Amino acid sequence: MEIGKDFFDAVRSRTVSPVYGNVFLFSFLVNWKPLVYVAFSDTALTNRFKYFDAQTSWWSLIGLPVLLAILYAVGSPFVLYSFRWVTGRIEDEIVTQKDKRWEHTEISRHLAVGRVEAEKAERLRVREDAVISSAKADAAIEALPGDQKAAAKENLAKERLFIAAPDRDWDKFAEEIGTLAREFVIAASNSGGRTLQVHNTLDATFISSGDYQNRMGPGDAPSVHMRINRLIKEGLFRELTGEVFQLTDLGLNFARYIRERYPSAAGARTRFDDP
Structure with missing residues (x-):
C-alpha cells in the first residue's frame, strides 16, 4: 500500500507541477489536430493511430513543447515585469496629471485671491483719495467769504x-x-x-x-x-x-x-x- 501511495503521489506532484503542466499544454497546442482526430474520428482505431504517427514526431511531441515551456518560464517574468512597468508609468502619469491640475488650481486660486485683494486695495485707495479730496474741498470752502461759502457748499x-x-x-x-x-x-x-x-x-x-x-x-x-x-x-x-x-x-x-x-x-x- 505504501509503495502504491508513494507512486501516485509522485505522479500527481509531477502532473500538477507548473513545468510539466506547461509542457503538456504546449504539447497539446502543437498536436491538437492529430489528438482530436484520434479522440473523435469514426474510423478504425488502428487507422487513427497510423494517422497520429504520421502527423507527429519526437520533435512535435516533446522537443518543441519543452522548448516552448522553457521560453515561457524564462520570458514570463520579463513580460510580467514589462506589464507592471507600463502600468506603473501610466499610474505615475495619472498622479502627475492630478498633481499638475491641483497645482494649476491652487495657482489660479491664489491669483484670484491676489486680484481680489488688489481690487480691494485699489477701492480703498480711491475712497481714501476721495475722503482726502473732500476734506480739502471742505477746508477750501470754509476759507471763502461768507457770500460765496453757501453757494460753494451747495455746488460741492x-x-x-x-x-x-x-x-x-x-x-x-x-x-x-x-x-x-x-x-x-x-x-x-x-x-x-x-x-x-x-x-x-x-x-x-x-x-x-x-x-x-x-x-x-x-x-x-x-x-x-x-x-x-x-x-x-x-x-x-x-x-x-x-x-x-x-x-x-x-x-x-x-x-x-x-x-x-x-x-x-x-x-x-x-x-x-x-x-
Whole structure:
C-alpha cells in the first residue's frame, strides 16, 4: 500500500507541477489536430493511430513543447515585469496629471485671491483719495467769504451727489418729493444711526429721528408712507423694520445736497399740517 501511495503521489506532484503542466499544454497546442482526430474520428482505431504517427514526431511531441515551456518560464517574468512597468508609468502619469491640475488650481486660486485683494486695495485707495479730496474741498470752502461759502457748499454737495448717481436729475427729484420728504432725509442724516422712526396710533402718526419730532394726524399716515416708499425706491432709505428706516450712503449725499439748497428743511416739529 505504501509503495502504491508513494507512486501516485509522485505522479500527481509531477502532473500538477507548473513545468510539466506547461509542457503538456504546449504539447497539446502543437498536436491538437492529430489528438482530436484520434479522440473523435469514426474510423478504425488502428487507422487513427497510423494517422497520429504520421502527423507527429519526437520533435512535435516533446522537443518543441519543452522548448516552448522553457521560453515561457524564462520570458514570463520579463513580460510580467514589462506589464507592471507600463502600468506603473501610466499610474505615475495619472498622479502627475492630478498633481499638475491641483497645482494649476491652487495657482489660479491664489491669483484670484491676489486680484481680489488688489481690487480691494485699489477701492480703498480711491475712497481714501476721495475722503482726502473732500476734506480739502471742505477746508477750501470754509476759507471763502461768507457770500460765496453757501453757494460753494451747495455746488460741492451737488457734485458729490451726481458722482454717486450721475443718471438722475436730482434738482427735479428734490422738488418732486416735497418739503416733508426732504425733512425726513435731513433729519435721518443728523441722527447718530441715520434712522427714521414712524409710529402709527389711532390718534396720530409720529415721525422721529434724533432731535427731530413730527406729530401728524392719523389721516396723514398714507401720505407719510407714500413718501418713505418713494425714498426707499430711489435707494435713499432702506427698511430695517416695519417702523424703522435707515438712510443709505446715497441718501446721505442727497441730504448734504438738499441741506445746502434748502437750509430750512430740517428742524424740530410738533405738527405739519400740509405735507
